[in-house]
Amino acid sequence: DTGVSQDPRHKITKRGQNVTFRCDPISEHNRLYWYRQTLGQGPEFLTYFQNEAQLEKSRLLSDRFSAERPKGSFSTLEIQRTEQGDSAMYLCASSLQQGFGNTIYFGEGSWLTVV
Amino acid sequence: DQQVKQNSPSLSVQEGRISILNCDYTNSMFDYFLWYKKYPAEGPTFLISISSIKDKNEDGRFTVFLNKSAKHLSLHIVPSQPGDSAVYFCAAKDTGTASKLTFGTGTRLQVTL
Numbered sequence: 725d726t727g728v729s730q731d732p733r734h735k736i737t738k739r740g741q742n743v744t745f746r747c748d749p750i751s752e753h754n755r756l757y758w759y760r761q762t763l764g765q766g767p768e769f770l771t772y773f774q775n776e777a778q779l780e781k782s783r784l785l786s787d788r789f790s791a792e793r794p795k796g797s798f799s800t801l802e803i804q805r806t807e808q809g810d811s812a813m814y815l816c817a818s819s820l821q822q823g824f825g826n827t828i829y830f831g832e833g834s835w836l837t838v839v
Numbered sequence: 840d841q842q843v844k845q846n847s848p849s850l851s852v853q854e855g856r857i858s859i860l861n862c863d864y865t866n867s868m869f870d871y872f873l874w875y876k877k878y879p880a881e882g883p884t885f886l887i888s889i890s891s892i893k894d895k896n897e898d899g900r901f902t903v904f905l906n907k908s909a910k911h912l913s914l915h916i917v918p919s920q921p922g923d924s925a926v927y928f929c930a931a932k933d934t935g936t937a938s939k940l941t942f943g944t945g946t947r948l949q950v951t952l
Contacts, residue, residue: 728882755938766843766928766942767883780939815882819938826938827873830882 726751728831730816736837737806744802745834749818756799757828758791759815760784767815767830773799774821806838842866843931845943852950858916860946862929865910869931873940874903874914877926886927887914919950 729748737743749756754775759767771781775796793799803810813833819826844863852858870891875883889896889903896903902915916923926947930940
């Protein structure tokens with residue numbers, strides 16, 4: 725069963741360092757999403773790609789965050805100059821564009837702790 | 840502003856009984872609703888969905904009801920099992936977006952023996 729795969733699952737970094745997360749979506753899915761979840765909250769949308777094009781970005785995505793999906797397959801999310809407020813679970817998800825009501829499938833998440 | 844609200848942070852139900860999880864929304868442009876289940880340290884797992892043109896969708900032990908006039912949906916789990924203990928998130932898609940979901944804050948369900 726090749727679901728959405730994320731790496732690394734856990735990352736502890738010092739404030740000010742850069743971190744990068746990788747996501748491999750379900751193979752036939754052309755849409756890929758990044759969400760962030762903090763304790764006691766539901767996942768919050770960050771950005772999404774259709775194939776290699778980044779079509780929407782949330783206001784939550786500050787200039788320190790950048791996401792890429794260079795060949796329309798895997799994606800990376802980089803956080804530069806990390807701050808303690810960046811500590812969260814970063815969730816990747818994918819879906820197949822097929823008209824109305826696309827179900828989004830999530831990976832297991834990447835935990836980031838900024839110390 | 841919280842467009843999707845789950846006002847009950849927790850719910851405890853006895854095994855075998857019905858669990859009812861509620862969700863309210865404020866955005867009348869939402870046209871597709873989903874329920875996800877989440878275990879600690881894992882990503883959300885899709886459970887069931889419903890489009891705004893329906894008022895009920897059923898899948899095994901899970902049934903979702905949608906009341907558009909009240910902007911309310913609910914997830915029924917019958918019968919509840921200990922393995923159902925998790926956090927349940929309600930999510931909604933705006934008709935103006937491709938697939939971006941807005942989530943509620945979740946309800947922690949505990950199914951007791």
